[in-house]
Amino acid sequence: LLPSEKVDAATLESLEEALISADVGPITAAELVEGLQEAAPTGEETRRLLRESMVRILEAPENGNRAEPEPGRETPWVALLVGVNGSGKTTTTAKLAARFQKHGCSILMGAADTFRAAAVEQLCVWGERLDVPVVAHQSGGDPAAVVYDACAAGSARGADVVLIDTAGRLHTKDNLMAELAKMHRSAGKVIDGAPDEVWLVLDATTGQNGLRQAEDFLTHAGITGLILAKLDGSARGGVALSIAHRLSLPIRYVGTGEGTDDLEPFDPEAFVDGLLG
Amino acid sequence: QITERLQRTLRALRGTVHVDEKALEPALKDLRMALLEADVNYGVVKEFLASVREKALGEQVMASLTPGQQVIRVVNEEMTALLGGAQVPLSLVGPSPHVVLLVGLQGAGKTTTAAKLGHFLRRKGHSPMLASVDVYRPAAREQLLQVAKSANLAAFEGAAETPQEIADAAQAAARKDGHDVLLLDTAGRLHVDEEMMAEAAALSAAFSPCVTLYVADSLAGQDAVNSVKAFADRVGLDGIILSKLDGDSRGGVALSIVSVTGLPVLFVGVGEKFGDLETYHPDRIASRILG
Numbered sequence A: 001l002l003p004s005e006k007v008d009a010a011t012l013e014s015l016e017e018a019l020i021s022a023d024v025g026p027i028t029a030a031e032l033v034e035g036l037q038e039a040a041p042t043g044e045e046t047r048r049l050l051r052e053s054m055v056r057i058l059e060a061p062e063n064g065n066r067a068e069p070e071p072g073r074e075t076p077w078v079a080l081l082v083g084v085n086g087s088g089k090t091t092t093t094a095k096l097a098a099r100f101q102k103h104g105c106s107i108l109m110g111a112a113d114t115f116r117a118a119a120v121e122q123l124c125v126w127g128e129r130l131d132v133p134v135v136a137h138q139s140g141g142d143p144a145a146v147v148y149d150a151c152a153a154g155s156a157r158g159a160d161v162v163l164i165d166t167a168g169r170l171h172t173k174d175n176l177m178a179e180l181a182k183m184h185r186s187a188g189k190v191i192d193g194a195p196d197e198v199w200l201v202l203d204a205t206t207g208q209n210g211l212r213q214a215e216d217f218l219t220h221a222g223i224t225g226l227i228l229a230k231l232d233g234s235a236r237g238g239v240a241l242s243i244a245h246r247l248s249l250p251i252r253y254v255g256t257g258e259g260t261d262d263l264e265p266f267d268p269e270a271f272v273d274g275l276l277g
Numbered sequence B: 001q002i003t004e005r006l007q008r009t010l011r012a013l014r015g016t017v018h019v020d021e022k023a024l025e026p027a028l029k030d031l032r033m034a035l036l037e038a039d040v041n042y043g044v045v046k047e048f049l050a051s052v053r054e055k056a057l058g059e060q061v062m063a064s065l066t067p068g069q070q071v072i073r074v075v076n077e078e079m080t081a082l083l084g085g086a087q088v089p090l091s092l093v094g095p096s097p098h099v100v101l102l103v104g105l106q107g108a109g110k111t112t113t114a115a116k117l118g119h120f121l122r123r124k125g126h127s128p129m130l131a132s133v134d135v136y137r138p139a140a141r142e143q144l145l146q147v148a149k150s151a152n153l154a155a156f157e158g159a160a161e162t163p164q165e166i167a168d169a170a171q172a173a174a175r176k177d178g179h180d181v182l183l184l185d186t187a188g189r190l191h192v193d194e195e196m197m198a199e200a201a202a203l204s205a206a207f208s209p210c211v212t213l214y215v216a217d218s219l220a221g222q223d224a225v226n227s228v229k230a231f232a233d234r235v236g237l238d239g240i241i242l243s244k245l246d247g248d249s250r251g252g253v254a255l256s257i258v259s260v261t262g263l264p265v266l267f268v269g270v271g272e273k274f275g276d277l278e279t280y281h282p283d284r285i286a287s288r289i290l291g
């Protein structure tokens, strides 16, 4: 295939296969490739045009450029970490604490997973390692009360940042989604306008169910963005592209390992390169 | 879902006597889209469609079915057969205590599954002991102790520091206390993490598990076959446990894993409590994937 010839069907099909294999999803993949066909690029333009269309999708959502919390705030900036079981919420909470701490912020974490075995202990280990206080209650307690207390403690201490870890929950469980809505309201009762962000932590290995997760967490928990965890594996997290496209949600960070330094601000170009392989 | 869509597409076959190749193509195109949306691996979908096409065109249309119904029946049969027709039991043979090793990616559900399996085995008359060799994740061993306690199961607790030492001590304790099964919960690991895969392989070599089970997240997408293949090659696997099937994931990963590895699915996880483990029914998974 000469670079200056019109791209052929086989090349388009292999691009579509690459997108599907990266979990972009068959419908989004077909739309992206159809867009290419209409633009009728040459062989060498094809990949560049595809990259650009994907980067545009990822840069489009509005709150993608919302600022990170800065030290010296009047009231605490509050974020809730939510998502399905095992996606990486607790570890991500610790990573965010480490990151904002490096920026000079004073941090407090809320251990609002009062359900799972050793969930509070897990976050407390991170709190000790980072020298960040953790607000926690008895296991089995009301998670909304932990949210309330964490926000109140943050306010009382003049903390810049309050990060709240929540229990994993499948979006199909109405009572658990209602619990999350209640936790959201609790934050707002203590601090005006809280939470500032509600971030869905999505496992990069997630398939098309990720779109269902995002839709339901948007409806019930008012998520304001995504964090894509476990991108250090071979899964490329393509469903996040579909989520950005259909729900106009920004990807804020990516998780690249199990340590507190393994968090990076989202880079659309690098992410698209990863998807296209 | 898929069946309804197929029925609509296959109406073109109404009034025909044979499954016509040309009329079959739009149905297969529809089926391809639906299977990919259900997270069945791209390559597995290709193979599946090829075998459906071959069977649908090759078969004599049954008198009782329309050609359209015939195709749907072929799809269902092929899917169920691929998913592993019969139920395979957990086979514990060899010297006691039988070591059952649980492996898989981070967050798949191994620790929770260890308690579920222990509960299942005890109800079958076994005396299991649980042990965690996850020395990495904060409070991992504490989590294992707590889930064991809530399920009223024996768990190993000791001062050992490395995975090999812990497993050694646990094995000795299990033997001494008369347990016939030792369930070893391992740390989540990436199949691209050479060091961690070597650790898992070394554990397997040292303790010759009776059964090594891969816990697979049923929410997973296209990449899942890559990790399970790597675990099968490096560590050796005897079976699969599919977790989080209480969600609304279509579970296409089940078809991908089974057709690529040939391994049986032994159990499915349907919740967070130790009782939330069910035996695997391929026909139920088939109808879930086919919507």
Ligand SMILES: Nc1nc2c(ncn2[C@@H]2O[C@H](COP(=O)(O)OP(=O)(O)OP(=O)(O)O)[C@@H](O)[C@H]2O)c(=O)[nH]1
Pocket (backbone or CB within 6 Å): A083, A084, A085, A086, A087, A088, A089, A090, A091, A092, A113, A116, A119, A166, A167, A168, A169, A201, A229, A230, A231, A232, A233, A254, A255, A256, A257, A258, A262, B106, B107, B137, B188, B190
């Ligand atoms: N490789 C890798 N592992 C990660 C990453 N983020 C989290 N993990 C691991 O994933 C597993 C689950 O992480 P958790 O933080 O406990 O996940 P969670 O969402 O809080 O889980 P639940 O509270 O049980 O729902 C742990 O083994 C983490 O170390 C990541 O970016 N990369």
Ligand SMILES: Nc1nc2c(ncn2[C@@H]2O[C@H](COP(=O)(O)OP(=O)(O)OP(=O)(O)O)[C@@H](O)[C@H]2O)c(=O)[nH]1
Pocket (backbone or CB within 6 Å): A085, A086, A116, A168, A170, B104, B105, B106, B107, B108, B109, B110, B111, B112, B113, B134, B137, B140, B186, B187, B188, B189, B243, B244, B245, B246, B247, B268, B269, B270, B271, B272, B276
């Ligand atoms: N809904 C549901 N949740 C499950 C199921 N199995 C496990 N979980 C949840 O998934 C999350 C992760 O489970 P763990 O047992 O900690 O997973 P793991 O594989 O041991 O994680 P790592 O040790 O970090 O690799 C927890 O919140 C569990 O309660 C299941 O079948 N259904």
Ligand SMILES: [Mg+2]
Pocket (backbone or CB within 6 Å): A089, A090, A091, A113, A119, A165, A166, A167, A168
């Ligand atoms: Mg957690």
Ligand SMILES: [Mg+2]
Pocket (backbone or CB within 6 Å): B110, B111, B112, B134, B140, B185, B186, B187, B188
């Ligand atoms: Mg574990």
